[in-house]
Amino acid sequence: MLGKTAGGLYWMFRGLERAENNARLIEAGFRIALTRSTNTETEWKSVIVTSAAQKGFTAKHSEFNSTNVIDYLLRDTDNPSSVLSVVKQARDNARLVRTALTTEVWSAVNETWMLITELLKNPVPDTDLPEVLSIIRQQSALVRGALHGTMLRNDIYDFCRLGTFIERMDSTARIIDVKYYTLLPSPALVGSRMDNVQWETLLRSVSAHRSYRWAVEEDYTATNIANFLVLDRRMPRSLAFCASHIAENLEYLSEEYNDRRPSLDMAERLAARLKGRDIHSIIDEGLHDVLGGIISDVAALGAQIEKDYRFIH
Numbered sequence: 001m002l003g004k005t006a007g008g009l010y011w012m013f014r015g016l017e018r019a020e021n022n023a024r025l026i027e028a029g030f031r032i033a034l035t036r037s038t039n040t041e042t043e044w045k046s047v048i049v050t051s052a053a054q055k056g057f058t059a060k061h062s063e064f065n066s067t068n069v070i071d072y073l074l075r076d077t078d079n080p081s082s083v084l085s086v087v088k089q090a091r092d093n094a095r096l097v098r099t100a101l102t103t104e105v106w107s108a109v110n111e112t113w114m115l116i117t118e119l120l121k122n123p124v125p126d127t128d129l130p131e132v133l134s135i136i137r138q139q140s141a142l143v144r145g146a147l148h149g150t151m152l153r154n155d156i157y158d159f160c161r162l163g164t165f166i167e168r169m170d171s172t173a174r175i176i177d178v179k180y181y182t183l184l185p186s187p188a189l190v191g192s193r194m195d196n197v198q199w200e201t202l203l204r205s206v207s208a209h210r211s212y213r214w215a216v217e218e219d220y221t222a223t224n225i226a227n228f229l230v231l232d233r234r235m236p237r238s239l240a241f242c243a244s245h246i247a248e249n250l251e252y253l254s255e256e257y258n259d260r261r262p263s264l265d266m267a268e269r270l271a272a273r274l275k276g277r278d279i280h281s282i283i284d285e286g287l288h289d290v291l292g293g294i295i296s297d298v299a300a301l302g303a304q305i306e307k308d309y310r311f312i313h
Contacts, residue, residue, distance in 0.1 A: 006159045007311025008097035012109070013147075013163035015090035019083045019116075020140035021171040022073050023133040025050055028175070028205030030129060032198055033066065044069045050178040053081055070129065075120045083136060087116045102150040105143065112139040137207075155256045158249040162305060165249070169242035170298045175202055176229055177291040199225045206237045226287065227279035239294060243271040246301070253309075261308040266301045270294070 029047035033040040045064040048057045053072065056079055061068040076082045080089075091113035098106055116136065124132050144164070151157050179202050200220050203209045208228065215234055218224050233240045247267040254260045273294075282290050305311075 001155055001159075003310030005097050005100055006155075006309045007306065008093040009100065009156060009159040010163040010305070010311065012090045012093035012097070013160045014167040015086040015093065015163075016109075016112070016140050016143055017164050017167035017171070018081060018086045019090070020137050021167065022051060022081070022083050022086075023136040024205045024207070025171075025175070026070055026073055026129070027133050028201055029069065030066070030126075031201045031204065041065065046178045047073070050174045051081060052174070053079060066126070067123075071123055074124060074132075083116065084120050087113050100156050102146070104146040104150045108139075108143040108146040112143060115139060153252075155253055158252050158256070159309075161249045162246060165242045165246045166298060166302045166305070168237055169239055169246070170295060172206060172229060172237050172239055172242065173291045173294045173298070175205060176226060177288060177295070195222065196220050203229075208235060208237060211235060223279055223283065226283070230282065231274060231277055231279060240271075240274040243267070243274055247271045250305075263301060263304040263308045266297070266304055270297050270301060 025047050029043055032043045041064045044066060045054075047069055048054050048064065051073060057064075057069070057072050060076075060078065061072065072079055072082065074083050077085055079085060091109055094101065094106055094109040101109075116139065119132055119135060147157070147160055151160070179198055199222055200209065203212055203220075203225060206229065211234075212220075212225065212228055215232065216224055216228055228235055228238065230239050232238050233244060235241055247264070247270070250261075250264040250267050254264050
C-alpha cells in the first residue's frame with residue numbers, strides 16, 4: 001500500500017477518535033463544574049490542559065470559562081484539534097482514500113462531516129450542549145460500526161484501527177493524569193466525597209461507568225478506578241487494552257508485508273510495561289510519572305509508525 005493511502009486511513013480514524021474524545025472531555029468538564037457552585041476556572045483549565053491545547057487557547061483567551069473552552073474545543077477553526085477541524089480533516093482524508101473504503105464507511109464519514117458542520121455553525125448554548133455532544137459521539141460510533149461491519153480484515157483495516165487506538169490511548173492517559181494531578185485542590189481531599197465524585201465523572205467521560213459496575217462491583221475509589229482505566233484489559237478504553245491492540249495490528253501488518261519494523265518492537269515493549277502490573281506498584285512508582293512516560297511513548301510510537309510506513313499527510 002502507498003504510504004499516502006496508509007497515512008490517510010490512519011489519520012482519518014485518529015481525527016474521528018479525537019472528535020469523540022473532545023466531546024467526552026467537554027462533558028466531563030461540564031459535569032465536574034456542576035459539582036461546584038463557585039471557582040470553576042480550575043476545572044475548565046484542566047479540560048484545556050488534558051486536550052493539550054493550552055498554548056493555542058491562551059493565545060486567544062485570557063479566561064478559562066465554559067463559553068471560551070467549549071467554543072475553542074468544538075468550533076474554533078484556528079484550533080487544529082477542535083471537533084470541527086478534525087472532522088473536516090477526517091473527511092478530507094476519507095476523500096483521499098475513498099477507493100480503499102466501502103460505500104458504507106465513506107457515507108458514514110461524509111454524513112458525519114455534514115451533520116457536525118451544521119450543528120457547529122453557531123456557538124452552542126449550554127441548554128443544547130448535552131445533545132450536541134451526544135450526536136458527536138454517536139456519529140463516531142456510526143463510522144466505527146461501518147468499519148467493523150463492512151471492511152475486510154486486511155492492511156487497510158489495520159491502519160484504521162492503529163489510528164483509533166493510538167489516539168484513544170493518548171486520550172485516556174491524559175484524562176487519568178489530569179484528574180490525579182490537577183483537579184483536586186488539596187491532597188487532604190484525597191478519598192473525600194469530592195475526590196470520588198470526580199473519579200466517577202471521569203469514568204462517565206470514557207463511557208465506563210456502567211462497565212465498571214459490571215466488571216468491578218466495588219466502591220468508587222481512586223485506586224479501583226485507576227486500576228480499571230489503566231490495567232483492565234476488558235475495558236476497551238483502558239491503556240492495557242489499547243496497547244495490546246496496537247501491538248496486535250502492527251503484528252498483522254508485519255505478517256501481511258513479511259517485514260518486521262521498529263514500531264512493532266516499540267508497541268510490544270509498551271504493552272509489556274502494563275501486562276501483569278499491579279496498580280499499587282504503579283501508584284508507588286508515581287502514577288503521574290508513569291502516565292507521563294506512557295504519553296511520551298505513545299507519541300514516539302505514533303511518529304515511528306509514520307516513519308515505518310512512510311505516511312505523507
